[in-house]
Amino acid sequence: MAILVIAEHNNQELGAATLSTIAAALKIGNDIHVLVAGKSSQPVAESVSVCEGVTKVLHAEHEALEHATAESLTAIVVELASNYSHILAAASTFGKNFMPRIGAKLDVQPISDIISVESEDTFKRPVYAGNAIATVQSTDAIKVITVRATGFDAVATSGGSAVVESLTVDGHISQKSKFASQELTKSERPELTAAKIIISGGRGMGSGENFHMLEEIADKLGAAVGASRAAVDAGFVPNDYQVGQTGKIVAPELYIAVGISGAIQHLAGMKDSKVIVAINKDEEAPIFQVADYGLVADLFQAIPELKDAL
């Protein structure tokens, strides 16, 4: 049976995490269908149709799908579900929002955040903030799964030639939940989960103003800027900067942690980075236990120096 992947997009571009989700699907089977539900989302359907491994694109267009709610997406997917052995989406705030809803409607226990495919019904996933890795086997007829993007290398965005089929979804738009507004963080820098280099600041940064020092370095390196929970809670930076167990999971080539102590919950979000640098004035800070290169220093001295040295 085929596998259904639900695409994350902004009606213009496909989200990078979906490419990793398709990669995970290809480890399970080889007939991969992708649902693109949106408004004026033709460009997304087209780009998905040429992705490696995709055999069919299901394209649903509706005014209300510009910002699709969990309720409407669930109704659309549940109607399709009996044709599929597996339903996958990225373990982003997008996928985590509606996939459990689909699971409940199908009387299935979903599996969150898989980092590997062991067989068509067995997967690995981190639990306890990544302090343990569980191998779990699903006994449900349909497997409903969210995929941690850092666990799978993205498929190629060219070379495929899937057919695109239109879906009619008028009856599935929920009236109980309506999109009202959004306030997206604007940035010219790469997205956190897609960046090759990330520089993150913690409570030690002292203020939002001081984050400009990190931004200057980020711009020199083509990096993204992240943060600890403490820095977000203090209002230094927006919520979507948070890296960690309950924020974003990242695994860049280089992660630079500045003024971050290294709590378990923060490490859970970045400890799979290839190279970790920590700059902290407290030589006992736990972040040094995972850092490849540690610099014990006052960040207000080290960061300007680093900027000049780059």
Add this chain to the structure above:
Amino acid sequence: MKILVTVKRVVDYNVKVRVKDDNSGVETANVKMSMNPFCEIAVEEAVRLKEKGVASEIIVASIGPAQAQETLRTALALGADKAILVKTDEEVQPLAVAKILKEIVAKESPEMVIMGKQSIDGDNNQSGQMLAALLDWPQGTFASEINVSDGKVAVTREIDGGLETLELTLPAVVTSDLRLNEPRFASLPNIMKAKRKPLEEVSSADLGVDIAPRTKTLKVEAPAQREAGIKVDSVAELVDKLKNEAKVI
């Protein structure tokens, strides 16, 4: 309006868990247990809604072993009015949690259920969405702000790109994110008062719910450990290492 809040007893967030030698799970014997932090935030939000006059009664529910009574007493001390313990020593997966809570909703008729977005032990992030689905209620997950008015609730959600606000028709399920509020501490007089508040006990069998797990945990392992790195003495040395040794800049 009545609000139902769910609270889960979990290994305290400060504990670094250890995987058992036989790979059957993590060590929980003699480990500090606490209320799941996201549930504390859920309780706090309900209490604030009651203080504002929006909520009339707060019911807290927990599914777990007898010791989950302590978690419920904590919630009562924070301001909940009545507690329900669904007692079981079995593993209860989110689908079963949602089925049990659906029965409690049928009995208590709340107009809103506030839950945590995620348990910090299983890291599932599922139960709220699943309960909403079973009830056919709208859901507002990862909430950082909620405003109730005229049979509706506006929920501002923390999403990967920033914030999004949804308007939901009540009844609805809301799950809390970290920025929804900062939970208070229970005062000593309130802890004393909580001992006299009603705490009802039922079993999942009484509710007629099948809680058999649908996923089997085959093994639990420790994650790969990172090798300890080195300390550099200066920014110049750091930049040199990153350029010439790690070759990442």
